[in-house]
Amino acid sequence: MSNIKEQAKLFANQHESGEILVLPTVWDTWSGRIAADVGFAGLTVGSHPVADAIGSSDGENMDFGEYLDIVKRIVDSVDIPVSADVESGYGLDPKELIERIIESGAVGANIEDVVHREDDRVRDRQEHADYIAAARQAADGAGVDFVINGRTDAIRLGTDVYDDPLAEAVERIKLIEQAGARSVYPVRASTVEQVSALVEAVSVPVNIGVHPVDGNGAGDLAGLKRLGVRRISFGPRWQSWLTDVSAKQLEAWL
Numbered sequence: 001m002s003n004i005k006e007q008a009k010l011f012a013n014q015h016e017s018g019e020i021l022v023l024p025t026v027w028d029t030w031s032g033r034i035a036a037d038v039g040f041a042g043l044t045v046g047s048h049p050v051a052d053a054i055g056s057s058d059g060e061n062m063d064f065g066e067y068l069d070i071v072k073r074i075v076d077s078v079d080i081p082v083s084a085d086v087e088s089g090y091g092l093d094p095k096e097l098i099e100r101i102i103e104s105g106a107v108g109a110n111i112e113d114v115v116h117r118e119d120d121r122v123r124d125r126q127e128h129a130d131y132i133a134a135a136r137q138a139a140d141g142a143g144v145d146f147v148i149n150g151r152t153d154a155i156r157l158g159t160d161v162y163d164d165p166l167a168e169a170v171e172r173i174k175l176i177e178q179a180g181a182r183s184v185y186p187v188r189a190s191t192v193e194q195v196s197a198l199v200e201a202v203s204v205p206v207n208i209g210v211h212p213v214d215g216n217g218a219g220d221l222a223g224l225k226r227l228g229v230r231r232i233s234f235g236p237r238w239q240s241w242l243t244d245v246s247a248k249q250l251e252a253w254l
Helices: 002-016 029-038 047-053 064-077 094-104 125-141 154-160 165-178 192-201 221-226 237-251
Strands: 021-023 043-045 082-085 108-111 147-152 183-186 207-209 231-233
Touching: 002 147, 029 043, 029 064, 043 064, 047 064, 047 237, 064 082, 064 094, 094 108, 094 125, 108 125, 125 147, 125 165, 147 165, 154 165, 165 183, 165 192, 183 192, 183 207
Parallel strands: 021 231, 043 082, 082 108, 108 147, 147 183, 207 231
Antiparallel strands: none
16 A cells, blocks of 8 residues: 555646646556556556457446456556546445555546446536545545546537536536546547636646547647646547557558
């Protein structure tokens, strides 16, 4: 536990440094070691790419224990902090969720507001904040400076669900920050207007998803940094890009 406490403190300090933190999203020990060897300061494990790698599907369809076994193998293969995407919590109460993530060696987690195992029900603002607050309490009780990355899908869900998706995302990340998240993740934020409004709404880092080659609609690494973005991840995009590149190269051998 001493090592995980050290890694958690390092990860928390990275989020509080004011510097931009790029966390490649990995799915196995191979991808994890590539990113670590390049020199990145931390990693995220993505549920989507892991599910694709093991022949499952995203949306809490994996066995959670099997997923955490993969997370643990990644953690054990690198010497940098690792955060795990746990979707909406796999139906677990926040205390058990955090305890099991910590047992895997991960020192952070994405927790989202779409409950896939309940027909993609969206938690209301306060319900999601309360879940994250309970997770924060559990991590603090374990003495681990755990980094909760509170995710909202308000922008992704769009006007089919919300009259003003950006305004909804802003209100949600404010509550998520107050609940104890050390970063917030408004999925699909992809314009300068959106990113600027989100960054201005909170004091913790805003996580923006990017493509490893094409960046984000709001800018490349330098552009996002100018907007005040302090955390970047790839989601499933690195794996998807590798899939496309590999398919094109392999076709030459047909």
